[in-house]
Amino acid sequence: MQQVNLSESRNSDNSPVRAWPKDDVSRVPYWLYVDRDLYDRELQAMFYGPTWNYVGCVDEVRQPGDYKSSWIGERSVIVTRDHDGALSVLENACSHRGTRVVWCAKGNGSRLTCPYHQWSFSLKGDLVGVPFKRGLKGEGGYPSDFDTVDHGIRKLKHVERGGLIWATFSEDPPDLETYFAEALPGLDRVFSRPTRVLGYQRQLLSCNWKLYIENLRDPYHATLLHTFYVTFGLLRAGNKFLLGTAAGGAHSVTVTENTGKKEKDSTGEIGRFGEGLTLADPTLVTPIPEFADGKVTGGTLHPSSVMHQQANSIAIRHLVPKGPGQTELIWTFFGYEGDTEEMTLRRRKQANLFGPAGLVSVDDTEVLKFVQATAESYQDHVGLVEFGGRDTADTSHMLSEGQIRAFYKYYRQVMQI
Amino acid sequence: MSADMSATTLDHPLKIRVRELYEEYFACLEAQDLTAWPSFFTEDAVYLVQSDQSHRSGLLIGDIYCDGIAMFRDRAAATANTSVHARQTIRHFPGALKLAARKGDLVSSTMSYLAVRSVTDEAPTFFSVGRSIDEIAVNGDRLRFARRTVIYDHDRIDNSLVFPL
Numbered sequence: 306m307q308q309v310n311l312s313e314s315r316n317s318d319n320s321p322v323r324a325w326p327k328d329d330v331s332r333v334p335y336w337l338y339v340d341r342d343l344y345d346r347e348l349q350a351m352f353y354g355p356t357w358n359y360v361g362c363v364d365e366v367r368q369p370g371d372y373k374s375s376w377i378g379e380r381s382v383i384v385t386r387d388h389d390g391a392l393s394v395l396e397n398a399c400s401h402r403g404t405r406v407v408w409c410a411k412g413n414g415s416r417l418t419c420p421y422h423q424w425s426f427s428l429k430g431d432l433v434g435v436p437f438k439r440g441l442k443g444e445g446g447y448p449s450d451f452d453t454v455d456h457g458i459r460k461l462k463h464v465e466r467g468g469l470i471w472a473t474f475s476e477d478p479p480d481l482e483t484y485f486a487e488a489l490p491g492l493d494r495v496f497s498r499p500t501r502v503l504g505y506q507r508q509l510l511s512c513n514w515k516l517y518i519e520n521l522r523d524p525y526h527a528t529l530l531h532t533f534y535v536t537f538g539l540l541r542a543g544n545k546f547l548l549g550t551a552a553g554g555a556h557s558v559t560v561t562e563n564t565g566k567k568e569k570d571s572t573g574e575i576g577r578f579g580e581g582l583t584l585a586d587p588t589l590v591t592p593i594p595e596f597a598d599g600k601v602t603g604g605t606l607h608p609s610s611v612m613h614q615q616a617n618s619i620a621i622r623h624l625v626p627k628g629p630g631q632t633e634l635i636w637t638f639f640g641y642e643g644d645t646e647e648m649t650l651r652r653r654k655q656a657n658l659f660g661p662a663g664l665v666s667v668d669d670t671e672v673l674k675f676v677q678a679t680a681e682s683y684q685d686h687v688g689l690v691e692f693g694g695r696d697t698a699d700t701s702h703m704l705s706e707g708q709i710r711a712f713y714k715y716y717r718q719v720m721q722i
Numbered sequence: 723m724s725a726d727m728s729a730t731t732l733d734h735p736l737k738i739r740v741r742e743l744y745e746e747y748f749a750c751l752e753a754q755d756l757t758a759w760p761s762f763f764t765e766d767a768v769y770l771v772q773s774d775q776s777h778r779s780g781l782l783i784g785d786i787y788c789d790g791i792a793m794f795r796d797r798a799a800a801t802a803n804t805s806v807h808a809r810q811t812i813r814h815f816p817g818a819l820k821l822a823a824r825k826g827d828l829v830s831s832t833m834s835y836l837a838v839r840s841v842t843d844e845a846p847t848f849f850s851v852g853r854s855i856d857e858i859a860v861n862g863d864r865l866r867f868a869r870r871t872v873i874y875d876h877d878r879i880d881n882s883l884v885f886p887l
């Protein structure tokens with residue numbers, strides 16, 4: 306049995322040493338998914354920092370007066386459409402005592418009114434009503450220098466692009482184009498036409514948010530864990546992939562082709578392969594041709610968003626961290642304005658692959674829970690991320706963990722660890 | 723027969739048969755008998771599982787959608803043969819049953835439910851609670867769901883919904 310050198314692995318207070326285990330990113334320490342201080346720093350530096358976060362789409366706030374609540378990190382925010390058509394993204398916190406102003410997922414009205422003391426705000430977040438502002442019969446109320454102009458709800462910088470709404474807590478964010486960099490064309494490719502929300506799926510994952518990001522940057526598991534893909538011919542290990550990253554590893558771009566055809570060559574290594582399984586309704590996985598390039602794309606958009614276009618399924622997955630060990634995942638499924646009934650039906654059918662009941666996604670949800678369980682109980686262990694080498698270069702095949710390494714290269718710079 | 727005929731005027735044996743359908747359906751789910759699961763639906767049945775919020779918004783996509791018996795068979799086969807998940811037991815407790823109306827060979831029915839899940843090494847959880855709005859075909863050799871919409875009261879699913887509701 307290997308001896309544990311306590312002087313190297315423990316601080317003087319016997320807490321585990323929080324240092325990166327190796328000078329490259331081919332190792333990831335398990336405390337990374339558990340440490341509360343680190344998690345709080347991630348919220349500040351990433352979710353509340355100079356990043357762009359998905360908060361909703363124009364279809365959700367189409368009518369004047371529409372508003373919805375959303376999330377950036379653990380913070381609730383409000384997305385509004387004012388009567389002049391302007392979009393705003395606001396902190397969902399009353400400027401008086403901080404009460405959450407909007408308690409529901411969606412609504413419509415001309416004012417946002419805090420239930421606690423009935424302060425009311427315009428849909429742009431300006432304070433427009435304060436009960437007893439000057440007191441009653443000369444008694445009480447706010448001081449004479451109290452000015453409602455100074456007490457609006459904080460407005461967040463936001464950008465609408467291709468029907469998606471992005472927001473940031475930063476007062477000085479990079480512009481969206483610079484931020485998403487090489488990941489932007491992939492996003493624009495899918496969100497270049499007016500979209501309609503077809504539905505949502507929401508689930509609470511029992512894992513750290515980074516484990517979910519890693520999962521999406523891990524093509525190694527795709528044909529091994531997800532026998533569904535291989536069995537029904539959506540993916541095989543020999544598939545041509547483009548695995549890229551953007552903005553120094555912050556975002557990832559995955560492009561592959563849906564050949565829709567089962568081949569036996571590379572499935573030999575998969576023990577659970579269900580030989581002879583065919584779909585009674587192949588439209589579950591077969592796309593109606595939609596994109597001229599025939600490609601299937603996806604990517605992680607740091608820190609809180611994921612885009613997928615698989616077959617005819619188009620979705621944004623919104624990551625809402627709920628502490629180091631839990632992450633809510635909100636899937637918004639889209640169709641395009643003017644979709645035929647046949648296309649809408651296809652998108653509905655193909656949503657079966659995703660979310661909490663996803664014929665593919667269930668595997669990820671279940672596995673990640675057990676990765677987190679190990680991380681929490683073996684915090685001094687490290688994960689091995691050496692598949693396909695130790696570098697962070699883009700690859701044209703799926704037998705690499707390069708996108709995970711690229712993420713941690715970026716992560717270490719931001720977090721200074 | 724009038725479409726808005728109230729449940730109280732429905733013949734008593736039918737209500738017993740409907741209750742039996744639910745009991746057999748839940749027994750099938752509890753046994754995780756995925757092979758038998760599609761047999762509770764008609765050839766052209768439509769099945770949707772979604773949150774109450776999604777249902778109230780009239781959204782087309784939920785967590786599970788089957789349109790036609792082939793999709794039921796595919797979900798059953800995929801869950802049985804390709805899904806990776808922790809071993810779990812789910813108990814289904816049927817609640818209040820309300821038969822709303824009978825239109826020809828279809829009976830509209832609403833049933834509330836509670837599903838309690840026990841996952842290996844974990845305490846049981848009230849994993850899902852809600853109601854279903856169903857249309858039950860009463861012709862043929864046995865009762866079958868022609869349409870089943872399961873509407874859960876909560877906004878999200880704790881981890882996975884491996885098996886149908």
Ligand SMILES: [Fe+2]
Binds near residue numbers: 520526669
């Ligand atoms: Fe996966």
